[in-house]
Amino acid sequence: MSTSTIHDIGYRHYEGRRSGRAYVLRSLYVHNLRAAFGLGRPARAKIMPFLVAALMLLPAIGSVAAFAVTDQEDALIRYASYANIMQVIVAIFLATQAPVLASREIRFHVIPLYFSRPVGHLDFVLAKAAALATALFALMAVPVTVLYIGGLVAKAPDSGEQLLRYLGALVGCVLYALVLSAIGMVVAAFTPRRGFGVAAVIAVFMLSTAFVGAVQGIAEANTNFTLQGWIGLGTPFNLVDIVQVRLLGARSSSPGIAPGVAGGVVALAECAVIVVGSVAVLYRRFRKAGLS
Amino acid sequence: MNATIAMITFRAMLGRRRALLLLGLPLVMLVLAVVLRATGNDDLDVSTEVLQKVALAALLPLLALIAGTGVIGPEIDDGQIMYVLTKPIPRQVVVLTKLAVAIVLVTAFAVVPTLLAGLVLTGTTAGLTPAFTVGVLVGGVAYSAVFVALAVMSRNAVTIGLLYALVWESLLGSFAPGAKQASIQQWAMSVTDKLTSASPVESTVSLPVAITLLVAVTVVGTFLAAFRLRSLTVASAE
Numbered sequence: 001m002s003t004s005t006i007h008d009i010g011y012r013h014y015e016g017r018r019s020g021r022a023y024v025l026r027s028l029y030v031h032n033l034r035a036a037f038g039l040g041r042p043a044r045a046k047i048m049p050f051l052v053a054a055l056m057l058l059p060a061i062g063s064v065a066a067f068a069v070t071d072q073e074d075a076l077i078r079y080a081s082y083a084n085i086m087q088v089i090v091a092i093f094l095a096t097q098a099p100v101l102a103s104r105e106i107r108f109h110v111i112p113l114y115f116s117r118p119v120g121h122l123d124f125v126l127a128k129a130a131a132l133a134t135a136l137f138a139l140m141a142v143p144v145t146v147l148y149i150g151g152l153v154a155k156a157p158d159s160g161e162q163l164l165r166y167l168g169a170l171v172g173c174v175l176y177a178l179v180l181s182a183i184g185m186v187v188a189a190f191t192p193r194r195g196f197g198v199a200a201v202i203a204v205f206m207l208s209t210a211f212v213g214a215v216q217g218i219a220e221a222n223t224n225f226t227l228q229g230w231i232g233l234g235t236p237f238n239l240v241d242i243v244q245v246r247l248l249g250a251r252s253s254s255p256g257i258a259p260g261v262a263g264g265v266v267a268l269a270e271c272a273v274i275v276v277g278s279v280a281v282l283y284r285r286f287r288k289a290g291l292s
Numbered sequence: 293m294n295a296t297i298a299m300i301t302f303r304a305m306l307g308r309r310r311a312l313l314l315l316g317l318p319l320v321m322l323v324l325a326v327v328l329r330a331t332g333n334d335d336l337d338v339s340t341e342v343l344q345k346v347a348l349a350a351l352l353p354l355l356a357l358i359a360g361t362g363v364i365g366p367e368i369d370d371g372q373i374m375y376v377l378t379k380p381i382p383r384q385v386v387v388l389t390k391l392a393v394a395i396v397l398v399t400a401f402a403v404v405p406t407l408l409a410g411l412v413l414t415g416t417t418a419g420l421t422p423a424f425t426v427g428v429l430v431g432g433v434a435y436s437a438v439f440v441a442l443a444v445m446s447r448n449a450v451t452i453g454l455l456y457a458l459v460w461e462s463l464l465g466s467f468a469p470g471a472k473q474a475s476i477q478q479w480a481m482s483v484t485d486k487l488t489s490a491s492p493v494e495s496t497v498s499l500p501v502a503i504t505l506l507v508a509v510t511v512v513g514t515f516l517a518a519f520r521l522r523s524l525t526v527a528s529a530e
Contacts, residue, residue: 052451088463096448193366194369195362202354202458203354206458207320210350211324214341
């Protein structure tokens with residue numbers, strides 16, 4: 001047969017300004033951040049994230065109220081401990097929303113549609129991870145801020161000290177958000193079937209907590225506090241808490257804290273490995289999903 | 293019971309990586325049990341702690357949630373359930389079959405590993421191992437019925453189940469004693485408590501109440517699932 005050619009049938013070319021990579025990143029980020037709270041989706045997708053966020057806020061409000069009435073400093077939950085105390089709620093939010101961001105598009109095989117446009121693989125992954133991390137940060141930072149402002153209004157002593165602790169807790173929240181979203185996204189990206197992603201993410205958290213908790217309990221009974229501290233690196237919440245205690249000067253709210261500054265540095269390094277590793281794994285995962 | 297539906301459901305639950313998820317959970321517990329045994333930390337207190345906190349409070353609700361919602365939830369979501377519902381099979385048979393599959397899965401991946409972990413840890417001392425095995429089994433049946441019903445009724449079944457299992461049973465249970473009365477975990481503990489002479493096992497619910505509630509929850513869950521499936525409206529996927 002004859003050689004085929006593509007004819008120019010006269011469509012007009014686009015010669016205006018291209019919005020560029022930053023615009024792509026921003027659009028993906030905003031879209032995913034909205035999706036993380038179910039905004040722009042039907043009402044039933046909004047129920048769970050907002051219900052969980054409300055649950056997250058309740059103890060903070062209660063604590064501020066108790067502080068205002070009794071005027072005892074113990075009544076105000078420590079800022080840096082809040083995320084750790086409420087870790088079940090945080091884990092449930094992560095488990096329900098990580099699959100929304102990481103597995104829906106894989107499930108419906110629409111990833112190639114993204115990559116048929118000028119969207120880089122890395123940009124795509126970074127925007128998703130950043131969006132989930134931002135959502136988690138908001139989930140944890142809002143109650144902490146409520147605690148801080150409540151404390152200010154109710155006149156907690158040492159306002160300078162309080163501000164310092166509040167800022168330290170915010171840094172901790174950023175770290176929590178990064179580590180948790182990294183783990184949640186990877187697990188969710190590999191379990192695209194509906195419902196399984198949620199269960200898989202929560203399973204990682206519950207089992208690591210149960211396993212580490214059992215070992216810590218036994219180590220404590222044998223007065224082996226070194227093991228009790230180091231094994232804490234095995235669960236995400238305890239891991240970040242080690243960084244908070246050793247490097248940010250918070251008070252411990254976990255059963256075991258690795259000793260010395262070295263413990264904090266090791267924990268911080270592990271956080272970095274988790275985050276970078278997760279981006280690398282997600283990059284490969286989405287690039288492969290984009291080929292089909 | 294319908295063998296074909298059971299087959300299809302088993303294949304959906306165990307196909308590809310999903311079996312790994314189901315298998316990985318009990319494996320962690322078994323590894324823990326072996327490590328504890330190897331390091332000599334296998335007295336009655338520790339064994340009770342592991343069997344209660346890991347097997348009954350973490351592994352069982354998780355697996356029952358995965359199995360209970362997994363057998364029917366995804367099919368309803370993507371509309372494949374229509375291919376089953378348009379066959380001349382009574383809806384209650386569909387629900388019973390799915391429930392039976394869920395119970396078999398929970399037995400295989402939670403009850404048997406509990407038995408194995410118990411045997412590794414204590415052998416048959418004080419009847420602890422059989423007691424926990426039976427407790428996990430009756431708890432598993434009740435959990436499965438509840439979660440199958442949830443999956444038929446709501447698209448957020450997994451999250452609601454998580455909130456129940458983690459927030460209601462674990463968190464509120466440790467603050468507000470009243471919440472313990474309405475907790476499948478505590479009812480299962482009550483059965484376990486009756487069957488073992490080991491003193492570290494304590495329950496807060498009396499046995500007759502626990503058994504009545506377990507049976508009631510299972511029956512009501514099954515009926516509710518069958519009833520809701522009769523008038524299921526199938527929407528498009530998301």
